Amino acid sequence: MIKPRRIGHAVYETPDLDRMIDYYTEVVGLVLAEREKDRAFLATQVGQLVIQLNKAAAERGVMLSFEVAPNSDFKDLARELEKDGIKSELRNDSIPGLGQVLTFKDNKGTTLALFKEWNYLGKHLQHHGVGVYKLGHIAWVVDDPRKTAEFYGKVMGFKVSDWIGDFFVFMRCNTDHHTVNFIRGTAAKMHHMAFELKDFIHLQNSCDLFGQKQIPIIWGPLRHGPGHNIATYHRNPDDQVIELFCELDQMFDEELGYFEPRPWHRDTPQRPKTWEAGNTSIWGPPPLPDFHRARDAMQAQPAGH
Numbered sequence: 400m401i402k403p404r405r406i407g408h409a410v411y412e413t414p415d416l417d418r419m420i421d422y423y424t425e426v427v428g429l430v431l432a433e434r435e436k437d438r439a440f441l442a443t444q445v446g447q448l449v450i451q452l453n454k455a456a457a458e459r460g461v462m463l464s465f466e467v468a469p470n471s472d473f474k475d476l477a478r479e480l481e482k483d484g485i486k487s488e489l490r491n492d493s494i495p496g497l498g499q500v501l502t503f504k505d506n507k508g509t510t511l512a513l514f515k516e517w518n519y520l521g522k523h524l525q526h527h528g529v530g531v532y533k534l535g536h537i538a539w540v541v542d543d544p545r546k547t548a549e550f551y552g553k554v555m556g557f558k559v560s561d562w563i564g565d566f567f568v569f570m571r572c573n574t575d576h577h578t579v580n581f582i583r584g585t586a587a588k589m590h591h592m593a594f595e596l597k598d599f600i601h602l603q604n605s606c607d608l609f610g611q612k613q614i615p616i617i618w619g620p621l622r623h624g625p626g627h628n629i630a631t632y633h634r635n636p637d638d639q640v641i642e643l644f645c646e647l648d649q650m651f652d653e654e655l656g657y658f659e660p661r662p663w664h665r666d667t668p669q670r671p672k673t674w675e676a677g678n679t680s681i682w683g684p685p686p687l688p689d690f691h692r693a694r695d696a697m698q699a700q701p702a703g704h
């Protein structure tokens with residue numbers, strides 16, 4: 400079984416490379432680490448690559464990378480994947496700071512790339528905008544979240560952190576409550592992508608930046624039930640939903656099997672569970688209709704996450 404230690408970067412196709420570079424540098428506060436004619440690479444202020452943009456006809460999430468242990472043998476991992484009937488390919492995509500990647504497709508057609516060698520793309524980088532700390536998680540709309548959760552559990556070693564009803568599953572590969580999540584719908588596409596901020600004050604500052612730049616906050620600030628993160632959501636120029644969050648639940652000890660109370664949960668202890676569908680927020684307003692536009696092509700779901 401593959402054991403990803405953390406998410407690396409997400410690759411998106413975009414019809415307007417310059418507009419998206421402006422958004423990621425001026426709003427999200429990433430740094431443009433490298434620019435080619437049809438590709439751009441964006442890093443956090445500490446120099447971790449988090450976003451790759453490829454020019455294309457339409458917006459689309461195409462690839463996620465995950466770091467595996469440095470002593471991993473790609474040949475062994477390829478054999479492991481073969482056992483699950485998955486064909487993989489060793490590639491060098493000339494991604495700045497990244498060595499070879501072992502790529503394969505997940506059950507919904509997204510390319511996953513495993514890497515073990517990487518470098519920071521500079522350090523103490525000057526940034527504008529929010530200045531997010533890291534790429535936190537990516538949520539996808541899938542037709543059958545149970546099937547996708549099975550794939551990510553069996554092939555990638557992810558563990559289920561929570562379900563909302565039978566339509567939204569949150570999965571972890573490290574202490575973070577979730578790094579991938581899957582919500583049921585008819586359009587197989589990204590639901591939202593989330594960046595982590597330092598703390599609530601950082602989140603407040605990001606709200607003020609949205610105010611200054613007149614970017615509507617389409618949900619939040621709120622504290623979620625599943626994951627207990629404080630979050631806001633907005634749309635980027637490609638109409639993708641972007642979440643900024645802090646205070647995500649942490650599972651520091653898998654043997655103990657509960658999330659650290661930081662500072663509190665209603666459940667004591669807070670273990671992975673199935674939340675009742677409906678409003679799962681601990682506090683905060685419900686989403687605006689513009690948030691649910693992400694689900695235009697999706698089946699109607701109860702209000703909530």
Ligand SMILES: [Fe+2]
Pocket residue numbers: 536538591593642
């Ligand atoms: Fe999220």
